[in-house]
Amino acid sequence: xxxxxxxxxxxxxxxxxxxxxxxxxxxxxxxxxxxxxxxxxxxxxxxxxxxxxxxxxxxxxxxxxxxxxxxxxxxxxxxxxxxxxxxxxxxxxxxxxxxxxxxxxxxxxxxxxxxxxxxxxxxxxxxxxxxxxxxxxxxxxxxxxxxxxxxxxxxxxxxxxxxxxxxxxxxxxxxxxxxxxxxxxxxxxxxxxxxxxxxxxxxxxxxxxxxxxxxxxxxxxxxxxxxxxxxxxxxxxxxxxxxxxxxxxxxxxxxxxxxxxxxxxxxxxxxxxxxxxxxxxxxxxxxxxxxxxxxxxxxxxxxxxxxxxxxxxxxxxxxxxxxxxxxxxxxxxxxxxxxxxxxxxxxxxxxxxxxxxxxxxxxxxxxxxxxxxxxxxxx
Numbered sequence: 001x002x003x004x005x006x007x008x009x010x011x012x013x014x015x016x017x018x019x020x021x022x023x024x025x026x027x028x029x030x031x032x033x034x035x036x037x038x039x040x041x042x043x044x045x046x047x048x049x050x051x052x053x054x055x056x057x058x059x060x061x062x063x064x065x066x067x068x069x070x071x072x073x074x075x076x077x078x079x080x081x082x083x084x085x086x087x088x089x090x091x092x093x094x095x096x097x098x099x100x101x102x103x104x105x106x107x108x109x110x111x112x113x114x115x116x117x118x119x120x121x122x123x124x125x126x127x128x129x130x131x132x133x134x135x136x137x138x139x140x141x142x143x144x145x146x147x148x149x150x151x152x153x154x155x156x157x158x159x160x161x162x163x164x165x166x167x168x169x170x171x172x173x174x175x176x177x178x179x180x181x182x183x184x185x186x187x188x189x190x191x192x193x194x195x196x197x198x199x200x201x202x203x204x205x206x207x208x209x210x211x212x213x214x215x216x217x218x219x220x221x222x223x224x225x226x227x228x229x230x231x232x233x234x235x236x237x238x239x240x241x242x243x244x245x246x247x248x249x250x251x252x253x254x255x256x257x258x259x260x261x262x263x264x265x266x267x268x269x270x271x272x273x274x275x276x277x278x279x280x281x282x283x284x285x286x287x288x289x290x291x292x293x294x295x296x297x298x299x300x301x302x303x304x305x306x307x308x309x310x311x312x313x314x315x316x317x318x319x320x321x322x323x324x325x326x327x328x329x330x331x332x333x334x335x336x337x338x339x340x341x342x343x344x345x346x347x348x349x350x351x352x353x354x355x356x357x358x359x360x361x362x363x364x365x366x367x368x369x370x371x372x373x374x375x376x377x378x379x
Contacts, residue, residue, distance in 0.1 A: 003027065004045040005372055006037060009358060011054040014348040015328040023055060025354040028371035032350055048374070050358055053366055056328055057346055058093030058355035060335040061306060062249065063158065063195070063225055063282035066095065066114045066125070070288035070303070071102035072165070078105065079303045081114060082286045084121040088376040090306050091357035091365030094124040094345060098158045098195070100287055101165050103131035108139045108146075115152050122375045124355065126339075128157030128195055134167040136177065143177065144184030147192055154339060155193040156181045158225065161207050163199020164296045174207055178217055191340025195249075196224045200258075204236045212244050219246035223338060225282060226251045228265035230258055238272040241279075247338055249280045252309035254302070255289070262312035266330065267321050276322065280338055281330045283309040314363040324363075 005025040012020050012033070022037040023030060039045045064087075070079035087095055097115050099106055111127050118125040129146040130136030136156060138146050146153045156177065160166035169177075178194045185192020196208060205224060212219050227237035227248045237248045248269070252262040260268060262281055269279055289302035309331070317327045329346075336346030344353045354372035357365050367377035 004039060004043060006039060006045055006047050007055065007356070007369075008047070008049045008051065009053050009055045010051045012348065013054065013056045013325055013328060015057060015325045015333055017325060023348065023354070023356065025369070025372040028354055028373075030348060030350055030352050030354050033348065050367065053358040053360060055348065056324075056357050056359060057332040057348055058357045058368060058370065059091045059331045060094040060339070060341075060345065061087075061092050061283050061285065061309065061331070062096045062280065062335050062339060063251070064095040064097055064285045064306075065100060065287040066097035066118065067099070067106050067110050068286050069100045069102065071105065072288060075105065077288070078102070079286050079288050084118055084123050084375070086306065087118070087123055088368040088370065089365065090310050091359070091368050092306065093355035093357070093368060093370040094126070094341070096154065096339065097125060097127040099128075099131035099137070100158060100197070101132050103133060103137045108137055112139060112150070112152060122370050122373050124353070124370055125152070126154045127152050128155050129153050130156045130159060132158065132160035132163075132166055132197060134159070134169040134173055134177065143180045144187065147181065147184035147190060148188045154190055155185070155195060157193075157195025158197040159194065160197040160199060162201030162203045162205075163197065164201070166197075166199065171207060171210055174211055175215055175217075178211060178221065179215075182217065182221055191221070191338075193221055193223050193338060193340070196222065198224050198226045198229065198233060200230050200233070204233050205240045209240060209244070212246065219244050220338070223247055223249055225249040226284070228253070228256065228260045228262065231260060234260060234265055234268055238269055238274055241269070241274045242272070245278075247278045247280060247334075248274070249282055251284050252281055252306075252312050253284070254304060254308045262308070263315045263321075266316060270321065276326050276329060277334055279330060280334045281309060281313060285309070310365070317363060
């Protein structure tokens with residue numbers, strides 16, 4: 001495989017629109033941006049010309065059930081694992097794997113094995129240690145050791161609160177877990193976020209609001225997700241983000257039910273004055289979409305896909321809720337910052353990972369590069 005790749009496109013967003021249309025890739029990273037870049041004749045270089053496409057930072061999905069979620073209706077309702085093709089075909093280069101309700105038939109060790117398998121196929125993959133329950137299952141028996149010694153572990157998640165499937169953790173338990181993650185992450189030089197699953201329970205975001213107002217934990221370490229599952233919860237999330245200068249993660253539900261779609265939720269948050277930099281989108285891909293009655297009895301199950309993530313994101317741009325350069329932050333730059341990966345991902349710039357998605361005029365991913373390697377749409 002040639003050591004260099006020269007990519008020539010029609011337009012380029014870094015995420016800001018720029019005049020450059022050439023990207024020189026070397027050893028998995030962006031070596032230079034420019035126009036009419038030239039490489040000495042005898043150098044090993046692959047030239048890819050796509051003048052009809054637009055280059056943008058590849059997408060990042062911070063909430064993916066890579067080993068499959070589900071199980072709430074018994075072993076026959078376990079969701080399937082995701083494939084590398086399903087990831088990169090949506091323009092996604094980086095995923096973070098999670099365990100959900102089921103941390104019995106699926107363990108952190110299973111999750112780590114799947115993450116490493118995706119990496120072997122070229123996808124950039126990380127994971128959260130833990131799952132819904134408290135105490136959280138770990139790889140080493142200790143949260144701090146997981147963060148310190150396992151490179152792929154970047155935080156704790158998805159820890160469930162305000163949900164009948166959670167362990168109903170006490171406030172002091174939440175505070176202790178987040179504190180442990182913070183110290184373990186400091187020792188490892190990681191952000192160490194705590195990714196919280198929000199259910200439809202009456203407490204909503206109150207446990208996290210108390211965490212940030214009654215302790216010294218900084219807001220950027222705590223990320224609540226599924227905040228659009230109910231309109232009332234989304235209103236609570238807008239207040240939470242504004243008063244605490246915190247970030248919230250919107251889920252691209254295929255069927256929002258009583259909640260709001262990702263498109264409507266982002267529009268709602270922006271109307272309430274939440275800065276776009278404080279909003280991220282994720283897919284909950286290959287997680288379960290269980291239905292329960294008012295008594296919590298299981299009714300049925302669906303499987304989430306990442307197609308809704310891209311469709312809702314495209315709609316935000318098409319309907320001019322956000323210009324492309326700001327919308328990219330929702331699934332790229334903002335997510336990189338939240339995860340502590342902003343020094344390498346979320347931008348097209350010299351020295352950054354060559355994670356690049358090429359979009360057509362309808363914002364559909366046509367090619368996906370991860371660390372300079374074309375994993376989807378090769379010409």
